[in-house]
Amino acid sequence: MTDFEFWSPTYFAFGKGKETCTGELVRRFGGHKALLHYGGESAVRSGLIGRVKESLSSADVEFVELGGVKPNPRSSLVEEGVRLALGNKVDFVLAVGGGSVIDSSKAIAIGAANGGEWRKFYVGREVKVRPAIPAALSVGVVLTIAAAGSEASTNSVVNLEPENLKRAAGGNILRPKFAVMNPELTTTLPPFQTACGLADMFAHICERYFTPTKDVELTDALCEALMRTIVSEGAKVMANPDDYQARASIMWAGTLAHNDLCGVGRVQDWASHGIEHELSALYDCAHGAGLAVVMPAWMTYVHKSDTARFARFARNVFGVGLGVSDEDAALEGIAAFRAWLKSLGLPLTFAELGAKKEDIPILVKTLNLNGNTLGGIMPLNEADVEAIYNLCNA
Amino acid sequence: MTDFEFWSPTYFAFGKGKETCTGELVRRFGGHKALLHYGGESAVRSGLIGRVKESLSSADVEFVELGGVKPNPRSSLVEEGVRLALGNKVDFVLAVGGGSVIDSSKAIAIGAANGGEWRKFYVGREVKVRPAIPAALSVGVVLTIAAAGSEASTNSVVNLEPENLKRAAGGNILRPKFAVMNPELTTTLPPFQTACGLADMFAHICERYFTPTKDVELTDALCEALMRTIVSEGAKVMANPDDYQARASIMWAGTLAHNDLCGVGRVQDWASHGIEHELSALYDCAHGAGLAVVMPAWMTYVHKSDTARFARFARNVFGVGLGVSDEDAALEGIAAFRAWLKSLGLPLTFAELGAKKEDIPILVKTLNLNGNTLGGIMPLNEADVEAIYNLCNA
Numbered sequence: 001m002t003d004f005e006f007w008s009p010t011y012f013a014f015g016k017g018k019e020t021c022t023g024e025l026v027r028r029f030g031g032h033k034a035l036l037h038y039g040g041e042s043a044v045r046s047g048l049i050g051r052v053k054e055s056l057s058s059a060d061v062e063f064v065e066l067g068g069v070k071p072n073p074r075s076s077l078v079e080e081g082v083r084l085a086l087g088n089k090v091d092f093v094l095a096v097g098g099g100s101v102i103d104s105s106k107a108i109a110i111g112a113a114n115g116g117e118w119r120k121f122y123v124g125r126e127v128k129v130r131p132a133i134p135a136a137l138s139v140g141v142v143l144t145i146a147a148a149g150s151e152a153s154t155n156s157v158v159n160l161e162p163e164n165l166k167r168a169a170g171g172n173i174l175r176p177k178f179a180v181m182n183p184e185l186t187t188t189l190p191p192f193q194t195a196c197g198l199a200d201m202f203a204h205i206c207e208r209y210f211t212p213t214k215d216v217e218l219t220d221a222l223c224e225a226l227m228r229t230i231v232s233e234g235a236k237v238m239a240n241p242d243d244y245q246a247r248a249s250i251m252w253a254g255t256l257a258h259n260d261l262c263g264v265g266r267v268q269d270w271a272s273h274g275i276e277h278e279l280s281a282l283y284d285c286a287h288g289a290g291l292a293v294v295m296p297a298w299m300t301y302v303h304k305s306d307t308a309r310f311a312r313f314a315r316n317v318f319g320v321g322l323g324v325s326d327e328d329a330a331l332e333g334i335a336a337f338r339a340w341l342k343s344l345g346l347p348l349t350f351a352e353l354g355a356k357k358e359d360i361p362i363l364v365k366t367l368n369l370n371g372n373t374l375g376g377i378m379p380l381n382e383a384d385v386e387a388i389y390n391l392c393n394a
Numbered sequence: 395m396t397d398f399e400f401w402s403p404t405y406f407a408f409g410k411g412k413e414t415c416t417g418e419l420v421r422r423f424g425g426h427k428a429l430l431h432y433g434g435e436s437a438v439r440s441g442l443i444g445r446v447k448e449s450l451s452s453a454d455v456e457f458v459e460l461g462g463v464k465p466n467p468r469s470s471l472v473e474e475g476v477r478l479a480l481g482n483k484v485d486f487v488l489a490v491g492g493g494s495v496i497d498s499s500k501a502i503a504i505g506a507a508n509g510g511e512w513r514k515f516y517v518g519r520e521v522k523v524r525p526a527i528p529a530a531l532s533v534g535v536v537l538t539i540a541a542a543g544s545e546a547s548t549n550s551v552v553n554l555e556p557e558n559l560k561r562a563a564g565g566n567i568l569r570p571k572f573a574v575m576n577p578e579l580t581t582t583l584p585p586f587q588t589a590c591g592l593a594d595m596f597a598h599i600c601e602r603y604f605t606p607t608k609d610v611e612l613t614d615a616l617c618e619a620l621m622r623t624i625v626s627e628g629a630k631v632m633a634n635p636d637d638y639q640a641r642a643s644i645m646w647a648g649t650l651a652h653n654d655l656c657g658v659g660r661v662q663d664w665a666s667h668g669i670e671h672e673l674s675a676l677y678d679c680a681h682g683a684g685l686a687v688v689m690p691a692w693m694t695y696v697h698k699s700d701t702a703r704f705a706r707f708a709r710n711v712f713g714v715g716l717g718v719s720d721e722d723a724a725l726e727g728i729a730a731f732r733a734w735l736k737s738l739g740l741p742l743t744f745a746e747l748g749a750k751k752e753d754i755p756i757l758v759k760t761l762n763l764n765g766n767t768l769g770g771i772m773p774l775n776e777a778d779v780e781a782i783y784n785l786c787n788a
Binding site: 001002003004005006007008009010011012013014015016018095214215217218221222224225226228231245248249252253256261264265337 | 395396397398399400401402403404405406407408409410412608609611612613614618619620622623626627639642643646647650655658681
């Protein structure tokens with residue numbers, strides 16, 4: 001176990017109808033005038049935005065609103081949000097949505113607190129040191145999909161236009177002040193979105209679980225417990241979208257998968273996320289779908305760097321690879337992981353994702369390794385990344 | 395899963411030598427003048443108190459000090475601390491020690507922020523609703539034993555004199571602002587104290603795991619992962635007190651066992667803690683030792699109220715009870731739990747603890763149920779509690 005700092009101060013209000021507490025929570029965490037940020041019209045049509053507005057008004061929180069966040073949130077809307085926030089002197093950003101809305105809100109929160117400057121903090125992949133963010137408005141969340149974990153994470157990922165680069169900012173300053181989590185809000189999601197969320201939260205644990213750090217027994221055990229739960233409860237929500245209890249398990253799992261409870265005391269990997277972000281930037285595919293393609297390919301490519309760990313993954317998460325060699329167990333585990341992703345209806349290849357082999361040089365180039373390496377369990381150079389993209393195409 | 399609120403805002407600085415950051419952390423969380431509160435002379439002799447004072451001075455944090463906290467912390471010292479805090483206008487209470495020091499510090503923090511009043515908030519057992527604490531000074535912790543979890547919990551337990559009643563206060567307001575956790579500080583603990591700590595943290599999970607709430611699969615899995623780790627890593631620290639990695643696992647486990655990560659979304663029990671507190675109040679025994687006597691007796695008495703859950707405990711935590719009926723598995727699990735406690739060198743009976751059968755009526759009386767019941771998985775009346783004390787004596 002390495003030394004670590006851990007701080008997860010987000011207040012969670014979890015359960016049915018909790019969105020009616022939103023206004024009170026904005027006040028409790030110092031907000032008086034909020035930018036209400038959300039995605040498509042479905043949140044309006046469902047009545048959720050109306051209930052949130054009512055809650056804000058009841059708590060005497062003024063607000064301006066900006067909808068229209070798309071998956072892989074765009075920098076142009078962030079710019080609009082920053083102008084709106086500065087022009088209206090808001091002191092709080094309230095995200096009603098999933099990871100894209102929250103990440104866009106975090107970017108606006110940075111820009112509004114730094115005289116409009118936010119883009120310079122989105123400079124690298126998760127594994128690189130970024131400039132410290134000096135200030136940010138407080139962010140609160142009403143979560144509508146169990147997936148990205150951004151409701152408690154230190155991170156924000158935005159698609160920077162016009163270059164079309166998906167880049168991340170990070171720091172404890174970006175942890176939301178509160179997250180309202182009502183599992184009922186997720187029961188109407190299309191199955192494909194639910195599945196993408198499951199892949200994303202599972203990947204967030206893998207990025208931490210596959211580590212070169214030794215002696216992290218406790219967090220290893222927590223990671224495995226979370227991954228097993230995502231698999232078992234995920235099967236329930238796919239079979240029965242209205243299963244409130246399974247939805248609740250998955251929603252809380254998505255948060256714990258990325259508030260770094262599973263990452264403390266260890267070197268983390270994040271190569272798969274770096275490799276995937278180029279896919280969702282270029283093809284505008286769902287991040288979780290991209291991860292379903294990249295993660296098994298990455299596992300196949302790197303597993304020999306720590307065969308015993310991949311064997312443990314197979315045995316403790318998927319219950320396969322018992323009574324065989326570590327190498328065979330590792331391969332059985334990767335196969336079980338692919339089979340699980342397939343059972344969710346997710347793409348597993350470039351062709352199924354809509355990606356093209358001939359774009360691989362572009363993907364490698366925009367990843368912009370610049371002679372650096374990517375990942376923790378096996379540091380990857382450009383040739384390694386190219387090989388992994390080729391495995392995705394297989 | 396029930397609806398829940400969860401807020402664990404404590405900042406953790408974990409690793410070797412982290413106590414040198416103490417002063418900086420007091421400043422970061424708003425402290426300018428601290429009451430430095432600690433236990434016996436060992437912390438002074440070891441040089442720890444000296445290093446902490448140096449860190450405070452380097453960060454321009456003034457301080458007054460009050461040592462002398464004993465296990466089962468006494469109200470008289472709390473009173474002295476409150477007078478000292480008010481007289482010196484401190485704005486922060488810094489606990490350097492384990493659960494008793496932290497709990498005493500929390501009581502002082504309440505008293506200092508409420509014109510000397512603190513005792514009225516210590517009115518009941520953990521399971522009962524207590525008056526809300528309107529204010530408390532900020533508390534920070536330098537932890538020296540992996541045990542009570544008070545470094546991140548909402549609770550404080552104090553021995554109220556002269557009645558000699560062990561009573562608790564609680565609320566998010568009592569969560570420490572930061573906890574400095576250096577596993578090296580725990581390597582010199584006497585084996586019996588290490589063992590008591592292991593029993594205490596394991597019990598904190600049991601109090602949550604044994605619940606009448608259904609569909610808490612995720613937190614069940616997290617509870618089991620933590621309990622298995624405490625057993626496996628606990629064996630390592632008992633065999634080799636200098637095993638830094640195992641000490642680190644245990645230290646972090648003690649925190650996660652009681653910051654309520656394992657308790658969200660479920661009715662909790664806490665009967666064993668209530669029953670034990672009367673023992674440590676009357677005999678001044680170590681809380682963990684008292685729990686080692688009470689918990690297996692409690693399990694034996696209540697297991698039929700949910701045999702399937704006790705069977706799951708046996709199978710998923712101790713790996714026993716496979717291929718037999720749930721009833722047999724439950725009994726095998728309780729036996730495995732007792733065997734584990736015995737392997738730690740902990741007492742298992744009244745005689746080994748130094749308690750007396752003839753005191754049982756006193757214990758039941760001071761528990762003061764007043765017609766109410768105790769516990770969640772099986773609500774216990776006075777007769778039940780008496781029966782459990784008698785099982786402890788068996």
